[in-house]
Amino acid sequence: MTRNLDLIRYILLTIENSTDRVMYIEDFAAEDFTPDVVSYHIGLLLECSYINAVKMGGLGQKYAQYKVWGLTSHGHDYLDAIKNDTVWSRTKDAIKDFGSSVSFETIKSTAIQIISKSLGL
Secondary structure, rough: OOHHHHHHHHHHHHHOOOOOOOEEEOOOOOOOOOOHHHHHHHHHHHHHOOOOEEEEEEOOOOOOOEEEEEOOOHHHHHHHHOOHHHHHHHOOOOOOOHHOOOOHHHHHHHHHHHHHOOOOO
């Protein structure tokens, strides 16, 4: 499965905007994002310490289940860099030739450069 950067941003925004104390895969699934794809991406975000979550066991499940309860400091930093729709669009344009092979740190750095340029720094 390939990484979907828009889905990762969607998950982070959904967590940040949620008033729920705990969220599950179903809270992120949407028409374009099936539960198995959401599960995979939540696993990626947990792996890189962008979210507070725990993988829950379950025999016979088609995909991993997660209990999510918030963003970490690293998650907030990453989301703050890409939250603005214009910055996100320009960041995706800047990395489009590299696809999903670009690291989160490179995406964050690119977004910060775009923000800095727009502020005249």
